[in-house]
Amino acid sequence: MKIELQRALSDEDLLQYPCDCLVVGIAAEEGGASQTLLTSIDQASDGLLARLRSERELPRKAGQTLLLHAVAGVAARRLLLVGLQDVGTDDAIRFQKAARAAAAAIMGSRAVSIAWMVGxxxxxxxxxxxxxxxxxxxxxxxxxxxxxxxxxxACLFTATDDVSTQRRVAEAVAIAHGVALARDLGNAPANVCTPTYLGDAAKALAQHSACEVEVLGREEIGKLGMGAFLAVARGSAEPPQLIVVNYRGGQDGSAPIALVGKGVTFDSGGISIKPAEAMDEMKYDMGGAASVLGALHACVELKLPINVVGVIAACENMPGGNALKPGDVIRSLSGKTIEVLNTDAEGRLILCDALTYVQQRFSPALTIDLATLTGACVVALGNVHSGLYANDDTLATQLMAAGTKVGDRAWRMPLDDDYQEQLKSSIADVANLGGRTGGSITAACFLSRFVEGKWAHMDIAGTAWKGGANKGGTGRPVSLLAQFLVDAAAPV
Incomplete structure (x- = not known):
């Protein structure tokens, strides 16, 4: 969809504006552009809106819409009314609900040219x-x-077309492109979106002069000493890839923000194999990797004046004669040994090496990892909020604020040291599983042992995709992540 921004027209001009669909919000407050436009529409249509109001057919609440055809006095072929009466001035979530309902109504029609007067x-x-x-x-x-x-x-009408508004719309378009990339990668079947395919997707970003991409194969990963990562990958015929995207938009020598993504392009569970039901959805287990690439895509498009490095550990988790087994002890890049109690707790194994790698090589200012990590997070938060863990209050607040701005919500979870007790092993430095209770928390606690400095972990197992009849990748939390980077790049 092409997005255009235009200074708001007079009510008379909007009534005569030639388009397939004019979209107007019905807000609670009197006055304002939408209210005066509605009055003009009502007068031009001989009281149509007043009759609909008296019959209680006008949409009121966020999510309610009414599509009208060939309204007298309105040049647009369709008039779409959108409820906003329960949407407060700073209520991003309800407004997002209304905007999504309006967008869905448009997509259900044959309208091609859209005039948008909703906020x-x-x-x-x-x-x-x-x-x-x-x-x-x-x-x-x-x-x-x-x-x-x-x-x-879609032509969006604004009260002012100043530079800041133009920039905000440009940011939204770039973020949307990053979301679409993440959705494309997630929706690709696992026989297409292999670790090698993810590497090629990353290389496409290298067309930007400020972006460098390296893709390391099995032998190079082994030479680095990433024993935990390779242990997960060894059951599959698909070669693992360590993907490094270095975006240098900021000052030389300035410490980068590090984004680390879990890229399990198909997760069978390994020897601890998953149930067959809905196993096809395990192609989405690379949602963290897709989110890193989507956020970097937005960075590149906006040419943000910031340094960002993305590191993706990409592999499959498959059973096989050479596969990792429950009870094995493996050595991570950090030197810590890990007792593998369940091979389906593999995401933390590849992430711990990726986290160590990014810190050893890049000394980042802060690190954010993203992973479809645990079913326990889905049980805790459903598919509304992504789980957010952080060892720094300011970082957590900034991430949650970014999510609120773009309607991509996260919920901060506990990271108390008491949960670390569940990860004790009798023969290794740490176990890769902490038992059934607090599963998402103990997974985050495991990762915390492999990071230094400011760090946040996002468990997106409940938000990266939808199952059922509407199965598909959501592109979350690219919007949150990209907005965080936009905020970080903004001048103080």
């Missing part, structure tokens, strides 16, 4: 862009499509 502040315009781009996303690469998709254009 004209820069923050609401950003959420509108994200909602429109999300609804317009299609994954049609792997099936025969009978007709070409509609090429839609």
């Amino acid at each position: 004209n502040t820069s923050d609401r315009l950003m959420l509108s862009v994200l909602a429109l781009q999300e609804a317009d996303y299609r994954c049609d690469h792997y099936r025969k499509v009978e007709e070409n998709p509609l090429e839609r254009t």
Whole structure:
């Protein structure tokens, strides 16, 4: 979808604006652009809106919409009314719900040219862009499509088209592109999106002069001493890849922000094999890697003045004659030994080596790892919030604030030392499993042993994809991550 930004027109001009769909919000407050426009529409249509209001058919709450065709006095072929009466000025979540409902209604029609009069502040315009781009996303690469998709254009009307508003919309478009990339990677079947495929996707970023990409294979990974990573990979015929993307948009010598992603392109569970039901969804176990690449894509598009390094440990977790076994003891890059109690707790094994690597090589200012790590996080938070763990309060606050801005929410979880007791091993430095209780917390505690300095871990097992009838990658938490980087790059 093409996004355009235009200074708001007069009510009379909007009534005569030629488009397929005019979208107008119905807010609670009197006055304002939407309210005066609604009055003009009502007058031009001989009291249509008043009749709908008296019959209680006008949408009121966020998520409610009404699509009208051929409204008298309105040049647009369709008029879409969107409920905003329960949406407060700073209520990003409810506004996002309304914007998504409006975008879905548009996509359910044949409208191609859209005039958008739903919130004209820069923050609401950003959420509108994200909602429109999300609804317009299609994954049609792997099936025969009978007709070409509609090429839609949305014109967003704003009270002011100053530089800051233009920049905010540009940021939203770039973030949406990063989300789409992550969704494409997640939705790709595991026989397509292999570790090598992820490496090639990263190399595409190297076309930008400020971006360098290295992809290391099995032998090079072995020479580095990444024993935990290779232990997970050895059951699969697919070669593992350590993918390093170094974006240098900031000052030379400035410590980078490090993003570390879990890239298990298919997770069978290994010897501790998963149940067959819904195992196809384990192609999404590279959601952390996809999020790193999506966030870096936004960085590149916006040319952010910041240094960011992305490190992805990519492999499959498969059973086989050479596969890792329960009870094995392996040595990580850090030198710590790990007793493997369950081979399906593999994400933390590849991440611990990736975390050690990024700190040894890049000495980052802070580190954020992203992983579809535990089913326990899904039980705790469902698919609404991503689980957020951090050893620094300021970092946690910044990440949560970034998520709120773009409607990509996270919830901070505990990281108390008391949980570390569950990871004791009788024969190694640490066990890779802490038992059934607090499973997402003990997984984060495991990772905390392999980091120094500011660090955050995001467990996105419940948010990176949706199952069931609407199965597909969501691209979360690219929006949160990219907004965090935008905020970090902003001048103080």
